[in-house]
Amino acid sequence: MSEIYQLQDVTKTYMVGKVPVDALNGLSLSIREGEFAALQGPSGSGKSTLLNVVGLIEKPTRGSILFRGADVTGAKEGVLTDLRQRYIGFIFQSFNLIPVLSALENVEYALYLEQRYSRGEVRERAMRAIQDVGLERFATHRPAELSGGQRQRVAIARALVKDPRIIIADEPTANLDSKTAAQILELVRNLKEKLNTTILVATHDKAIADMAERIIKIKDGRIDEN
Amino acid sequence: MISLLAIASAAAAMVVFQSFVNGVKATFRHNVITSNYGHYQITRKGYRKNESDEPFAYQILGAEKLRERIESEIAPLTFFAQRLIFYGLLNHNDRSLGGVGFGIDAAEERRFLTLVQVEEGKHLADGGAQSVFVGYKLAAKLRARPGDMLTVLVTTKTGSMNALDLEMTGTFKTGITQLDEGAYFIQRPVAEQLLRVEGAPVLMIGFKNDNELQFRKQLDKLVADYDSTLEVAHWKQLAEFFDNTMGWVEKQVLVFRIIILVIATISIVTVFMMGLMERMGEFGTMRAIGTHRQSIAGMIFLESILQSTLGSLIGIGLGIFVVTVLLVNGITMPPPPLMSVPFHVTFKIPWENIPLTLALCVLVSGGAGVLPAWRMARIRIVEALGRNV
Numbered sequence: 001m002s003e004i005y006q007l008q009d010v011t012k013t014y015m016v017g018k019v020p021v022d023a024l025n026g027l028s029l030s031i032r033e034g035e036f037a038a039l040q041g042p043s044g045s046g047k048s049t050l051l052n053v054v055g056l057i058e059k060p061t062r063g064s065i066l067f068r069g070a071d072v073t074g075a076k077e078g079v080l081t082d083l084r085q086r087y088i089g090f091i092f093q094s095f096n097l098i099p100v101l102s103a104l105e106n107v108e109y110a111l112y113l114e115q116r117y118s119r120g121e122v123r124e125r126a127m128r129a130i131q132d133v134g135l136e137r138f139a140t141h142r143p144a145e146l147s148g149g150q151r152q153r154v155a156i157a158r159a160l161v162k163d164p165r166i167i168i169a170d171e172p173t174a175n176l177d178s179k180t181a182a183q184i185l186e187l188v189r190n191l192k193e194k195l196n197t198t199i200l201v202a203t204h205d206k207a208i209a210d211m212a213e214r215i216i217k218i219k220d221g222r223i224d225e226n
Numbered sequence: 227m228i229s230l231l232a233i234a235s236a237a238a239a240m241v242v243f244q245s246f247v248n249g250v251k252a253t254f255r256h257n258v259i260t261s262n263y264g265h266y267q268i269t270r271k272g273y274r275k276n277e278s279d280e281p282f283a284y285q286i287l288g289a290e291k292l293r294e295r296i297e298s299e300i301a302p303l304t305f306f307a308q309r310l311i312f313y314g315l316l317n318h319n320d321r322s323l324g325g326v327g328f329g330i331d332a333a334e335e336r337r338f339l340t341l342v343q344v345e346e347g348k349h350l351a352d353g354g355a356q357s358v359f360v361g362y363k364l365a366a367k368l369r370a371r372p373g374d375m376l377t378v379l380v381t382t383k384t385g386s387m388n389a390l391d392l393e394m395t396g397t398f399k400t401g402i403t404q405l406d407e408g409a410y411f412i413q414r415p416v417a418e419q420l421l422r423v424e425g426a427p428v429l430m431i432g433f434k435n436d437n438e439l440q441f442r443k444q445l446d447k448l449v450a451d452y453d454s455t456l457e458v459a460h461w462k463q464l465a466e467f468f469d470n471t472m473g474w475v476e477k478q479v480l481v482f483r484i485i486i487l488v489i490a491t492i493s494i495v496t497v498f499m500m501g502l503m504e505r506m507g508e509f510g511t512m513r514a515i516g517t518h519r520q521s522i523a524g525m526i527f528l529e530s531i532l533q534s535t536l537g538s539l540i541g542i543g544l545g546i547f548v549v550t551v552l553l554v555n556g557i558t559m560p561p562p563p564l565m566s567v568p569f570h571v572t573f574k575i576p577w578e579n580i581p582l583t584l585a586l587c588v589l590v591s592g593g594a595g596v597l598p599a600w601r602m603a604r605i606r607i608v609e610a611l612g613r614n615v
Binding site: 052055057058077078081082084085086088090092096097098099109110113114158 | 507508510511512513514515516517518519607608611
């Protein structure tokens with residue numbers, strides 16, 4: 001398996017007032033194509049920052065990032081946006097759906113951005129993704145009309161519809177009750193088997209960690225156990 | 227919704243304000259025309275310059291023929307009167323005051339010069355031939371009341387003195403201080419007899435509906451053809467204060483418009499920003515999943531343009547409603563410079579300016595979306611995602 005990410009000596013420093021705080025502190029990490037890795041660590045350990053850096057929505061202060069073999073450390077914002085659009089699917093803890101769009105339209109939006117498909121193809125692919133997460137009956141519902149579990153299913157459909165090379169998930173079950181969380185996990189497991197996509201998930205959920213092929217433990221902005 | 231309201235309020239304010247200014251202009255214009263000027267005045271060349279030295283050297287005789295030609299070759303006249311203007315003393319008991327006397331065609335002037343209002347007693351047209359109609363302030367200085375006998379003392383064309391006892395039929399009020407304080411009217415034939423002259427130096431004419439400017443060129447040509455020693459003056463050439471006053475009003479209007487636009491722009495930017503801040507999480511999500519900055523900016527800008535157009539249309543409709551329903555009776559304004567009485571303004575919607583107002587409102591409020599669009603496009607994605615709770 002080739003490596004989708006190679007992070008070398010990555011540091012991310014934030015200014016808290018006038019005090020610099022290292023959220024990531026010289027972290028090095030490789031992630032292989034197709035693997036399911038769980039990121040664990042206490043609150044404030046740097047999990048979310050690492051996901052943001054890997055998701056190309058934050059640039060590191062120091063160090064380098066290779067994405068699919070290409071150095072993207074100093075890439076321009078437009079290039080990073082294109083990479084996120086084409087290759088990365090996000091699943092957020094708070095679902096982050098666009099409230100004025102229906103479930104189906106939220107999924108379609110991710111495909112429209114790519115401008116690769118005709119209107120008909122977009123509709124067809126989005127509908128298929130909605131069916132894959134079992135929400136065909138709710139396709140026209142707006143996020144406010146859906147339960148938390150249903151919203152997260154829409155978010156999963158949105159992440160998967162564009163066949164991303166990696167799905168980055170930040171505590172995807174944290175806002176769900178245990179029964180719904182189990183359903184979501186089952187869904188992720190099935191989709192992973194079906195699509196063979198790389199998954200990097202930050203979680204405190206033991207069930208997710210048990211599902212993962214690899215556990216990456218992070219502490220004080222460094223890899224503690226890999 | 228709040229931004230729509232802000233835009234609509236600004237657009238409505240623009241329409242109401244423009245209608246008010248339009249109304250002020252139209253009312254003031256009409257008042258000046260109907261106070262003392264008519265639409266045009268025809269005199270012999272040189273009269274305006276030399277009237278004080280040679281007041282009777284510029285008489286026009288046979289004015290009726292000129293009237294007939296104007297009516298047959300240009301347009302029907304709603305007003306045609308001759309005026310004989312002279313300076314003389316007005317005496318009542320032991321008081322004598324100088325004033326400008328007008329020998330007028332009283333019945334004709336009463337029909338058209340409607341700003342000359344009877345303050346006390348009767349109009350000259352309702353009095354006998356040997357009557358005088360006096361500015362109310364001048365009458366007060368003379369301590370004269372309707373029915374009193376006044377003596378008019380003048381220098382005749384030949385240089386001798388002449389006097390005539392006339393009954394004061396009433397007093398008038400025009401609101402123009404100069405007239406109210408120092409003018410009096412007598413019948414033109416009586417004035418001719420008093421001054422021992424024939425004809426009058428000033429012909430005043432009026433067309434229908436204050437649409438006189440369209441006849442200017444034809445009138446100049448006809449009058450020159452009729453008698454090359456005659457000239458035509460538009461009322462604005464005679465009432466120079468009108469343009470000065472309007473210039474003063476226009477400057478105030480410009481300042482007020484700029485203030486409205488600045489306040490509206492600041493309010494709309496603030497309201498837009500408030501609305502966009504509430505949607506920051508949404509924009510953060512869009513950026514995270516691969517929406518480019520320029521797409522976010524374009525989307526917000528498009529939203530602001532659509533909102534501006536809708537808000538402006540609603541506002542203009544609201545402004546028209548306010549003017550045509552709530553302010554249909556107009557308002558009374560304090561006296562403008564050189565006038566002494568309040569005047570009533572009827573709001574007039576500037577229909578020809580409505581497309582421009584719409585364009586201006588859309589431009590300003592749409593433009594107000596540029597800064598918020600730019601700022602939202604440059605948000606930190608991580609920070610914006612944190613708003614999705």
